[in-house]
Amino acid sequence: GESVGLHLPTLSVQEGDNSIINCAYSNSASDYFIWYKQESGKGPQFIIDIRSNMDKRQGQRVTVLLNKTVKHLSLQIAATQPGDSAVYFCAEIFSGNTPLVFGKGTRLSVIA
Amino acid sequence: DAGVIQSPRHEVTEMGQEVTLRCKPISGHNSPFWYRQTMMRGLELLIYFNNNVPIDDSGMPEDRFSAKMPNASFSTLKIQPSEPRDSAVYFCASSLDGSTDTQYFGPGTRLTVL
Numbered sequence: 001g002e003s004v005g006l007h008l009p010t011l012s013v014q015e016g017d018n019s020i021i022n023c024a025y026s027n028s029a030s031d032y033f034i035w036y037k038q039e040s041g042k043g044p045q046f047i048i049d050i051r052s053n054m055d056k057r058q059g060q061r062v063t064v065l066l067n068k069t070v071k072h073l074s075l076q077i078a079a080t081q082p083g084d085s086a087v088y089f090c091a092e093i094f095s096g097n098t099p100l101v102f103g104k105g106t107r108l109s110v111i112a
Numbered sequence: 113d114a115g116v117i118q119s120p121r122h123e124v125t126e127m128g129q130e131v132t133l134r135c136k137p138i139s140g141h142n143s144p145f146w147y148r149q150t151m152m153r154g155l156e157l158l159i160y161f162n163n164n165v166p167i168d169d170s171g172m173p174e175d176r177f178s179a180k181m182p183n184a185s186f187s188t189l190k191i192q193p194s195e196p197r198d199s200a201v202y203f204c205a206s207s208l209d210g211s212t213d214t215q216y217f218g219p220g221t222r223l224t225v226l
Contacts, residue, residue, distance in 0.1 A: 032213055043116070043203050043217030044155070089155065099145075099168060099212050102155040 008087060010107040019077040021106045023090030028071055030092040034100065035064060035075045039086045047075070047088075077108075085110045114139075116206050116218030124224045130192040133221045136185060137206030143167075144187040145205040145215055146179055155203075161187065162210030194225045 013019045025033065031052040036044035050057045050064045050073075057064050063076040073090050087107050091100040117136040125131055137144045145160040159169040161181040172179070176195070181187045191198055201222050205215040 034213070041219070043205070043220050045217070046215075049213070093213055097210065097212050099157045099160070099171075100215070104154045 008107045012109045013080045015112050019080045021075045021088050023073040025092045032093040034091045036089045037086045082110045118218040122222045128193045131194045133189040135187045135204030141206040143207045143210040146189050147203040149201045196225045199225050
């Protein structure tokens, strides 16, 4: 499949453990954030989003935390599974309907 | 729902040749977005449309790149002439009404320019 980024930061996690993927975003005025998952050979897939008026949002096995003070976003994956192996991107929207700005991505590798 | 359809999935061409990438947005969506992904620059927005009109083309690298939306269910990205530095994976995403926060990505076209 397509190689997204051979030089991406990589997080290796044991199957069943929790994963935390971090992202520093660029614009303190950004008001909407999304985490995407990209598996080899596929396009990015929406995982979870959060608006700037929130600091935490939970989905199924995933939680996004937003710290606006330090412009930091994190994605927590509970009970990591082999199928979670992928590259994860954070994306931000500065305001309104402006385009998404994507971060560089983190490769998550799950060790069975 | 077939999702976003892109063709071809892989394209290998020689420098100087014209390349046309195709995108069929999700049925009912009228806003295709074109992205380019490389190891060095990550995922970059090139251009997006709403109702057949380009909304933002500031990401288009240079005049060699052009994009069209000839009808509500089809978009093309053309590179003429192609150069080796254009080698990348090109993604099309679609949204219902041009909203940038809800985009669904296609599988991408891997372009290699020799």
